[in-house]
Amino acid sequence: MNSLTNSKNIEKRSRESVLFITLDSCRYDTLASSCVPNIRSVGPLHKADAPSYFTYGSHVAMFAGFTPGLARLAQPILNPKFGKLFKLVGAGFPGKGTESYELDGRTIVNGFSRLGFKTIGSGAVGWFNPHVPTGRHLSEHFERYFYPGNSYSLDRQLDFIATELKAAGSSDVFVFLNVGETHVPYYFNGAAWDPDDNPCVPFQKTNRSAECRDRQKLCCEFADGMLRNLLAAFSESTILICGDHGDCWGEDGLWEHGVSHRCTLTVPLLVRVRGEPVCADQSKAIFTTKKRFSRFVTRIKDRYGSEAR
Numbered sequence: 001m002n003s004l005t006n007s008k009n010i011e012k013r014s015r016e017s018v019l020f021i022t023l024d025s026c027r028y029d030t031l032a033s034s035c036v037p038n039i040r041s042v043g044p045l046h047k048a049d050a051p052s053y054f055t056y057g058s059h060v061a062m063f064a065g066f067t068p069g070l071a072r073l074a075q076p077i078l079n080p081k082f083g084k085l086f087k088l089v090g091a092g093f094p095g096k097g098t099e100s101y102e103l104d105g106r107t108i109v110n111g112f113s114r115l116g117f118k119t120i121g122s123g124a125v126g127w128f129n130p131h132v133p134t135g136r137h138l139s140e141h142f143e144r145y146f147y148p149g150n151s152y153s154l155d156r157q158l159d160f161i162a163t164e165l166k167a168a169g170s171s172d173v174f175v176f177l178n179v180g181e182t183h184v185p186y187y188f189n190g191a192a193w194d195p196d197d198n199p200c201v202p203f204q205k206t207n208r209s210a211e212c213r214d215r216q217k218l219c220c221e222f223a224d225g226m227l228r229n230l231l232a233a234f235s236e237s238t239i240l241i242c243g244d245h246g247d248c249w250g251e252d253g254l255w256e257h258g259v260s261h262r263c264t265l266t267v268p269l270l271v272r273v274r275g276e277p278v279c280a281d282q283s284k285a286i287f288t289t290k291k292r293f294s295r296f297v298t299r300i301k302d303r304y305g306s307e308a309r
């Protein structure tokens with residue numbers, strides 16, 4: 001299965017270097033139930049809100065620094081509203097001092113390039129096709145870029161990245177990888193099913209949610225094995241892994257993404273910054289009115305006993 005030729009020997013990258021991976025369409029519950037030890041080694045798995053419900057919108061937002069976040073946590077990085085991992089600063093947008101990387105440019109890719117980082121990118125799904133205007137927009141700021149032409153060529157994407165990392169020597173790098181295997185039709189090279197058999201078609205009447213769940217999970221586990229060496233090379237650097245959006249699997253009669261729904265807007269998120277995993281600090285949680293009331297009732301019960309009315 002593992003056809004990594006170049007990536008077997010990826011050298012450790014600098015502390016400032018960044019690896020940004022989007023598992024396209026990956027649902028939070030899929031990753032949570034998958035056996036993905038390499039991805040899990042990055043840090044704790046967080047349940048986050050995506051910045052959009054389709055690939056282009058979400059990546060344009062993320063390339064402007066609006067990465068998925070936990071809105072009810074007053075903590076930098078995990079909540080980009082509180083402090084961004086990648087902050088585009090400029091005349092009207094000063095940093096707040098809570099950002100991990102302050103960047104000046106049209107996108108974070110452009111910003112890293114202007115800082116002197118080597119920028120290397122590979123996007124698998126159609127929105128990343130550099131021969132169409134939208135794909136050109138997502139890919140134009142990378143110094144080195146590879147579009148494989150289908151959504152199940154992670155081996156070729158990783159070989160490209162490994163080759164480019166070798167050429168970059170000891171430079172700081174910003175590497176972006178969009179994994180397509182987790183996107184419909186949920187297929188990877190060597191899978192036991194036909195790539196033309198898509199179990200998640202918009203407006204379908206047949207309930208194939210079980211196959212969607214099983215296949216996306218197996219795609220995650222396949223990607224995890226393939227990503228082992230790349231993740232190890234960045235273990236002392238910064239890594240962000242997230243879904244760009246999720247998919248609906250029949251919830252409220254909906255299928256796939258491109259629609260605003262809790263299933264398309266809930267994504268997995270794992271982060272480490274300069275070698276340190278980013279954990280949620282529950283003391284920074286913002287409580288809702290309902291939770292505040294619940295805590296008030298608990299205090300009353302503690303004081304007066306559970307029979308208090």
Ligand SMILES: [Zn+2]
Binds near residue numbers: 024054055056
């Ligand atoms: Zn997507």
